[in-house]
Amino acid sequence: MPNTPAAVPAISVRGLSRRFGEVRAVDGLDLDIGPGELFFLLGPSGCGKTTLLRMLAGLEAPDAGEIRFAGRDVAGLPAHRRGAPMVFQHYALWPHLTVWDNVAFGLVERGLPKAERSPRVAAALERVGLPGYGRRRPAQLSGGQQQRVALARALVLEPGILLLDEPLANLDAKLRSEMREELGRLHRETEIAFVYVTHDQAEALSLADRLAVMDRGRLVALGRPEDLYHRPPNRFTAEFLGEANLLPGTVRELHQAAAIVDTPLGPWAATGETAGLEPRRPVQAAFRPEAVRPAEGEGAPPGGAGAPAANRFTARVLRARMTGATVTADLEAAARGGAVLPLRATWLSRPGARPQAGDVATFAVDGGAVTVLRETE
Numbered sequence: 001m002p003n004t005p006a007a008v009p010a011i012s013v014r015g016l017s018r019r020f021g022e023v024r025a026v027d028g029l030d031l032d033i034g035p036g037e038l039f040f041l042l043g044p045s046g047c048g049k050t051t052l053l054r055m056l057a058g059l060e061a062p063d064a065g066e067i068r069f070a071g072r073d074v075a076g077l078p079a080h081r082r083g084a085p086m087v088f089q090h091y092a093l094w095p096h097l098t099v100w101d102n103v104a105f106g107l108v109e110r111g112l113p114k115a116e117r118s119p120r121v122a123a124a125l126e127r128v129g130l131p132g133y134g135r136r137r138p139a140q141l142s143g144g145q146q147q148r149v150a151l152a153r154a155l156v157l158e159p160g161i162l163l164l165d166e167p168l169a170n171l172d173a174k175l176r177s178e179m180r181e182e183l184g185r186l187h188r189e190t191e192i193a194f195v196y197v198t199h200d201q202a203e204a205l206s207l208a209d210r211l212a213v214m215d216r217g218r219l220v221a222l223g224r225p226e227d228l229y230h231r232p233p234n235r236f237t238a239e240f241l242g243e244a245n246l247l248p249g250t251v252r253e254l255h256q257a258a259a260i261v262d263t264p265l266g267p268w269a270a271t272g273e274t275a276g277l278e279p280r281r282p283v284q285a286a287f288r289p290e291a292v293r294p295a296e297g298e299g300a301p302p303g304g305a306g307a308p309a310a311n312r313f314t315a316r317v318l319r320a321r322m323t324g325a326t327v328t329a330d331l332e333a334a335a336r337g338g339a340v341l342p343l344r345a346t347w348l349s350r351p352g353a354r355p356q357a358g359d360v361a362t363f364a365v366d367g368g369a370v371t372v373l374r375e376t377e
Contacts, residue, residue: 008071009033009034009035010033010034010036010037010193011032011161011195012032012066013029013031015028016030016064018060024216028218029048029065029217029219033193033195034193035070036193038187038194039195039196039212040208040212042198042201042204042213042214042240042241043240044215047217048217052197052214053165056163057082057163058078058080062075069083069084069161083157083160085153085157085159086165088167089165089169091138091147093138095138097137098135098137099134099135100121102138102149103125103152107120107156120156120158122134124153127189128186130145133149143175144178144179147167147168147179160192161195167179168198169198184206184207201241210222211224211228213228220236230371231273235373242288244287245288245343245344246286247261247265247285247286249263249282250282251279252267252280253279254274254278258270258367259274259277261285264335264339265313265334266313266336268365269367270367270371272371284372285373286371286372286373287370287371290347291366292343292346294362295362295364313334313362314334314360314363315361316332317330317355317359317360317361318332322349325348325349326347327346327348328344328345329346329355331343331345
């Protein structure tokens with residue numbers, strides 16, 4: 001399954017824009033999505049992700065730009081002629097029709113004979129785990145089952161592209177987790193290009209081949225989940241894709257694969273990409289809470305050429321919360337001039353190892369876990 005767009009993308013968008021009054025919901029967006037890719041559009045409410053999806057589906061007309069599916073211009077085509085069905089957050093099932101008739105609806109509209117419809121409907125219901133449910137009506141189904149019917153109704157059309165608008169938002173946590181696994185399985189089996197809109201970082205990080213982070217109608221980050229999480233290109237992405245500790249600072253030195261940043265906690269090393277950084281420019285040193293570890297009795301973490309011995313700091317535990325597998329601690333780090341900086345650390349939970357409020361300890365962060373963000377980002 002491809003992680004990067006192929007030579008002819010399943011979806012290609014150029015200069016796409018949509019305004020609502022003074023609001024630029026989508027602002028001159030360019031994007032390619034490869035055939036068979038499981039692609040996520042992620043961002044906060046109002047960032048433009050659903051407007052973009054509706055334009056791909058043909059439910060919203062763009063003000064400018066082009067949309068191509070496998071090289072074919074579809075911007076002027078109605079939704080039913082695009083070959084890209086959409087699965088909605090609220091299921092949108094016909095309450096007076098049986099499950100079977102809901103799934104068969106698109107095939108009936110296309111004029112497919114009943115002899116050809118029946119095996120396709122049966123196969124679609126089998127694929128989503130609902131064989132034998134054909135005679136029921138939507139009101140007789142749970143929320144998770146209704147969402148499966150909505151998926152079957154889209155899959156029965158055998159599309160090359162499937163659009164999903166926050167399909168799990170109305171499910172409880174357990175069902176959401178189960179359906180997340182089901183969607184991953186369906187994608188692997190069908191190799192359809194899925195374009196999936198969500199504001200749930202866990203869904204995107206756990207399922208996506210690639211994802212795009214949107215803010216105010218624009219793409220602010222694009223790449224594989226692991227790359228964007230561990231090496232965010234800007235502050236918005238760092239803070240939106242999970243939690244991030246941010247240290248203000250100034251670049252002191254640049255080496256081939258390391259930067260030394262003067263921060264309120266002293267000089268910190270970041271190993272990795274340094275392109276675009278300049279000495280004496282304001283930056284943010286970003287690192288995830290799970291990168292923080294106790295430093296007592298350990299060797300210095302690697303920092304790269306010219307790096308200080310360790311990215312260490314002393315902090316007092318303000319509070320600690322266990323969430324099952326992990327413990328999250330809010331820290332007050334001792335900074336220069338007697339100031340303190342709020343930081344957060346996350347560790348695996350172990351019996352008897354939970355830190356207590358008031359504990360003071362020294363912590364360290366490996367240079368490879370630190371990303372330097374330019375202040376303008």
